[in-house]
Amino acid sequence: MQLSREALLQAYRQMKTIRMFEDRLHDEIALGEIAGFTHLYAGQEACAVGVCEHLDAQDFIISTHRGHGHCIAKGCDVVDMMKEIYGSSEGLCKGKSGSMHIADVTRGMLGANGIVGAGAPIAVGAGITAKGTGNVSIAFSGDGACNQGTTFEAMNMAVVLKLPVIFVFENNHYSEHTGESYAVGAESMTVRAAAFGMKAIKANGIDFFSVYEGMREVIDYCKAGNGPASIELDTERFFGHFEGDPQRYRGKGELDRLREERDCLKVFRTKVTEAKLLEGADLDRLDDEVTALIDRAVAESKTATRPTADHVLEDVYISY
Amino acid sequence: MQLSREALLQAYRQMKTIRMFEDRLHDEIALGEIAGFTHLYAGQEACAVGVCEHLDAQDFIISTHRGHGHCIAKGCDVVDMMKEIYGSSEGLCKGKSGSMHIADVTRGMLGANGIVGAGAPIAVGAGITAKGTGNVSIAFSGDGACNQGTTFEAMNMAVVLKLPVIFVFENNHYSEHTGESYAVGAESMTVRAAAFGMKAIKANGIDFFSVYEGMREVIDYCKAGNGPASIELDTERFFGHFEGDPQRYRGKGELDRLREERDCLKVFRTKVTEAKLLEGADLDRLDDEVTALIDRAVAESKTATRPTADHVLEDVYISY
Amino acid sequence: MKMIRDVIRDTIDEEMARDDSVIMLGEDIVGGMGSPGGPEAIGGIWGTSGGLWAKYGSDRVIDTPISESAIIGAAAGASLTGKRAIAEIMFADFIGVCMDQIWNQVAKFRYMFGGKTKCPIVIRMPYGAGYNAAPQHSQSIHAMVTAMPGLKVVMPSTAADTKGLLAQAIRDDDPVIFLEHKALYGVKGEVPDGDYLIPFGHARQVTQGDDVTILATGMMVGFAEKAAAQLAQDGIGCDLLDLRTTSPLDEEAILDSVERTGRLLIVDESPPRCSFATDLSALVAQKAFSSLRAPIEMITGPHSPVPFARELETAYLPSPEKIVAAAVKAMSYRRG
Amino acid sequence: MKMIRDVIRDTIDEEMARDDSVIMLGEDIVGGMGSPGGPEAIGGIWGTSGGLWAKYGSDRVIDTPISESAIIGAAAGASLTGKRAIAEIMFADFIGVCMDQIWNQVAKFRYMFGGKTKCPIVIRMPYGAGYNAAPQHSQSIHAMVTAMPGLKVVMPSTAADTKGLLAQAIRDDDPVIFLEHKALYGVKGEVPDGDYLIPFGHARQVTQGDDVTILATGMMVGFAEKAAAQLAQDGIGCDLLDLRTTSPLDEEAILDSVERTGRLLIVDESPPRCSFATDLSALVAQKAFSSLRAPIEMITGPHSPVPFARELETAYLPSPEKIVAAAVKAMSYRRG
Numbered sequence A, B: 001m002q003l004s005r006e007a008l009l010q011a012y013r014q015m016k017t018i019r020m021f022e023d024r025l026h027d028e029i030a031l032g033e034i035a036g037f038t039h040l041y042a043g044q045e046a047c048a049v050g051v052c053e054h055l056d057a058q059d060f061i062i063s064t065h066r067g068h069g070h071c072i073a074k075g076c077d078v079v080d081m082m083k084e085i086y087g088s089s090e091g092l093c094k095g096k097s098g099s100m101h102i103a104d105v106t107r108g109m110l111g112a113n114g115i116v117g118a119g120a121p122i123a124v125g126a127g128i129t130a131k132g133t134g135n136v137s138i139a140f141s142g143d144g145a146c147n148q149g150t151t152f153e154a155m156n157m158a159v160v161l162k163l164p165v166i167f168v169f170e171n172n173h174y175s176e177h178t179g180e181s182y183a184v185g186a187e188s189m190t191v192r193a194a195a196f197g198m199k200a201i202k203a204n205g206i207d208f209f210s211v212y213e214g215m216r217e218v219i220d221y222c223k224a225g226n227g228p229a230s231i232e233l234d235t236e237r238f239f240g241h242f243e244g245d246p247q248r249y250r251g252k253g254e255l256d257r258l259r260e261e262r263d264c265l266k267v268f269r270t271k272v273t274e275a276k277l278l279e280g281a282d283l284d285r286l287d288d289e290v291t292a293l294i295d296r297a298v299a300e301s302k303t304a305t306r307p308t309a310d311h312v313l314e315d316v317y318i319s320y
Numbered sequence C, D: 001m002k003m004i005r006d007v008i009r010d011t012i013d014e015e016m017a018r019d020d021s022v023i024m025l026g027e028d029i030v031g032g033m034g035s036p037g038g039p040e041a042i043g044g045i046w047g048t049s050g051g052l053w054a055k056y057g058s059d060r061v062i063d064t065p066i067s068e069s070a071i072i073g074a075a076a077g078a079s080l081t082g083k084r085a086i087a088e089i090m091f092a093d094f095i096g097v098c099m100d101q102i103w104n105q106v107a108k109f110r111y112m113f114g115g116k117t118k119c120p121i122v123i124r125m126p127y128g129a130g131y132n133a134a135p136q137h138s139q140s141i142h143a144m145v146t147a148m149p150g151l152k153v154v155m156p157s158t159a160a161d162t163k164g165l166l167a168q169a170i171r172d173d174d175p176v177i178f179l180e181h182k183a184l185y186g187v188k189g190e191v192p193d194g195d196y197l198i199p200f201g202h203a204r205q206v207t208q209g210d211d212v213t214i215l216a217t218g219m220m221v222g223f224a225e226k227a228a229a230q231l232a233q234d235g236i237g238c239d240l241l242d243l244r245t246t247s248p249l250d251e252e253a254i255l256d257s258v259e260r261t262g263r264l265l266i267v268d269e270s271p272p273r274c275s276f277a278t279d280l281s282a283l284v285a286q287k288a289f290s291s292l293r294a295p296i297e298m299i300t301g302p303h304s305p306v307p308f309a310r311e312l313e314t315a316y317l318p319s320p321e322k323i324v325a326a327a328v329k330a331m332s333y334r335r336g
């Protein structure tokens, strides 16, 4: 752990922002305030943040249907994100996209994506742009998405073209209601990725430090010109697949146990306070800061400008 | 080598039929007699025959754009195939399909296929039908097709569903003009297939006996209910990718060397005669038989009935 | 009275009971495979397959990885070799990752194989907008599949039709794309008991009238019905046809109606270009030209993706008001 | 005089020389990668990329495995992040294995991302029948992509247009589907030197006449030209428009012409349902209705796959004879 105090505070701030963003969305959705399909990222914060804390705006990431965490970790404006999810024309995507397609290409965030497996090939393309610049391109995928043909094609192509692409597999053990052990026929997605000809490692997806160290290893490998790599993160999602999912596929008491024993925010707090890297009060201060931010995001979103019918045909083309 | 004399003669007859079918097509195409895209199988005969000699009409195979060999090996009528390639309405597919889509489902031959990688998922479906019946379903693919997303999806799904599907990868070292070493990023397609969670072996694709033995092993494995398997066959194609291909991607003298040293028919003849399993005269007799058959196929095809405009809309639907 | 989602489940159940060769494949159609809660913890995210796995087992109700090409391919291969497979693609929008299997394989097998085989597959695809599901989960794909020779395409709008058309689809020997509008799953209706089949290519007359012909399918039928009721009050009689299947198409019913009314409105949920709306328009412009007394009006989505925000999606979709306005316009047209 | 295949190569060459951000991806576009003969043993199976790899290197001329989804995805990702990628899909028929990337990704990025990004990608796809290439290698896919909001669609028919439209496509900031008819690759024509751009959405007037409007694209333009010449001899004047781009569409030129002639023939290579032919018909039936003096005639392929045998493929395709017959029919129509 060679992270500075600032870096640790930043990591915690990011993880906490994601958590509160998602917790708050969960509540607002239950109130019927938000339309559409929303997939919450809570529980997996150490993954997004452990990955993105290595990156700057010239590095690229592409996300999934469960994209809020990746967006926040990559620096998207939290208030504008919230406005987007509320469908305001002030939203990051002017209300056209909602939860499932939030993007901010100026920050190297190439979009959440509603099509499972669609991101990996696009990340390969960003890897073509990144090649030789010292930057990298990251494809986030789930344990379900790793079985999609597009993901496999992307892995092989990245190897063939020796691109600085990192396939981050967030294994939260479920794709919708299906267990990972059912849908991934291989011994593991990491064994399978390795056989594609790339460096493939695993890390503990509920421990920020494990993710961060693992990422350092694969980023170094990529930057040295070795081609792509993959990292599988063992993690947990705290809410249903989508909001409204009764989660009957969970084991008895499973969610309570996860929240108790496998909460990446608790794990982080315990680690940094026990190691005396930060004090509880430091973190509490950030909690307050983040609470204020999320409160503001929701409050502003509720009164933000609504789009009008004449916006429908805007932005289909640049010129037509 | 526990093959009976009959079995050996049959294997040779099949391989020779394929060879002469293709050699003759090569000549006829050069004469401008045949329309469309034709991909010849010559050189790879030991693969098709080594696989299909294990099968009966209740086993399924699905083929590729390079399908003549598989069709013949699976028992399609050679004259009707030739008529199809000539575009006659007497053809196996009434002149609708030509070289690239020849099929005979009654013989378990689910079609050549013009879309690279399309066959493997369909073979998975035939595997669903075959499951529990003691039969198997075979997907032929090339070293190029093995990189297509559909092939990967099929491999994973066959493992997940524990189906009796065998992925036969004919590695002739080229996909069109591209070398296998370039397009397959993995150490080998076999290593990669194994990582999907299946038994994956290699055999010598220019030696009928090696293919035959390898297939016995994977078929036994499948029939024992272990799920799918794969076999990679190291083989050679003697003609261009398609007819008309100048093959500039070949090394100097490569084709001459292959025809000299890596001709599966020569290898077979040498093996069986040296081991005194068959005499040269036995094989010569078959050569004559096959020559007559192919002569007849071409002669009949040239005078066979031509389709007419009113056939265009036939067989789009069963009822409409 | 039954909800359409239950009609679908029950019809599949009846057909599976009737014919052992019927099987089903899709993602999460069992639900809970390989999870602590165990199989059928769920029964399909649309609630269209609850209980079927328990009844018919893993060899007939097959839960799959997220691999749509392999799902369609597997259903196709099974259907070529003796089964009747029902494949579920969770959202019609996902046709993009499995289109080759539908378009170049399933649709063409019989033709390419010289009419010597059949592939009795049903591909079920929930489709349509109205749920704020944003650009990648709201699309209508009926034009794309109607354009493909070799496929039949069904778009039921009522509970009874859902039963009759789905049973027909499963027993049909040709490949069928069965499009279920997501917004209709919760709609209830009377459903005939027992064996009930509706042949393809027969439109349903929803309202009768002599002034304007209105053609619609799926969710658009309800919109058009509302518009027709409003127009009836204003003295405009609408001949509303629910086309039920887009391929085959009930050309006769359409042409008969337009010959009577001389005016045609087409209501269609998808964007306008190369659409099912243009298909119907072209049919009439070619075959009932002399009867036409006004321009053919199309009420469709605009040439844009389906936007997310409520206001935008509402503006995107056809509506009873837009249909009424188009009818009034057609009625007031005078050849200049 | 230059063959169209060479025009394509040379135009790409000029644009790559002009702008470092232009890159190219596809299967065998270099040819010979990883083979004993070595790179560029071939230079593309269509002969449209010879010499480019030697000139611009592996980072700009990128040979790929057979993975069409990854090809389009990679081109898309590169184009989102600063490149201008030209992706080659060897046959348009292969759109089935990469449609999601085209339809749900490339076409929708700008819209979904609130207009804050661009994806200047060109997807080149050789298409069309006439080669006895059988059902999976002969299709025309322009209707499918024209229907997709967010895409522009180009179908050149001459050597000069190929240059002007391809250069425009590469410099255009929107995604462009560039459809090259396989049967035209060997056709020669004069090509303007130097910078030559043709703006999208402007039809080319091929012949002028006051009796019948004929609309065509790609290989159909030549067929229609032959028909027009024949018809001219018979005293029927054809206003033949080569539409050049199907999206955007030159509605003005079409409507102007039909307002003048009162009769419309549409020649289109694909099957008829939900097609580009129906799109044009519907446009006119809605917007130039009062000018129409005869039913709109569509000369298209039938509702079947493209068959293999020579006789069948010939029967499948539109032909100058069929166009002439349709024109005569339109001329002799009397409103009954």
Ligand SMILES: Cc1ncc(C[n+]2csc(CCOP(=O)(O)OP(=O)(O)O)c2C)c(N)n1
Pocket: A064, A065, A066, A114, A115, A116, A117, A141, A142, A143, A144, A145, A146, A172, A174, A175, A176, A241, C027, C066, C068, C090, C094, C097
């Ligand atoms: C092509 C496609 N198929 C199916 C879906 C429906 N779907 C959305 S998320 C999901 C599960 C994804 O699982 P995983 O990759 O593990 O991600 P997680 O939800 O666990 O984050 C499915 C099946 C989709 N959106 N796209």
Ligand SMILES: Cc1ncc(C[n+]2csc(CCOP(=O)(O)OP(=O)(O)O)c2C)c(N)n1
Pocket: B064, B065, B066, B114, B115, B116, B117, B141, B142, B143, B144, B145, B146, B172, B174, B175, B176, B241, D027, D066, D068, D090, D094, D097
């Ligand atoms: C989806 C798709 N992409 C590309 C092609 C064009 N194509 C036909 S065969 C071929 C090479 C196939 O190589 P391989 O799988 O090794 O088979 P081989 O030709 O060596 O038998 C290619 C690229 C195709 N037919 N389908």
Ligand SMILES: [Mg+2]
Pocket: A142, A143, A144, A170, A171, A172, A173, A174, A175, A176
């Ligand atoms: Mg998951």
Ligand SMILES: [Mg+2]
Pocket: B142, B143, B144, B170, B171, B172, B173, B174, B175, B176
């Ligand atoms: Mg090969």
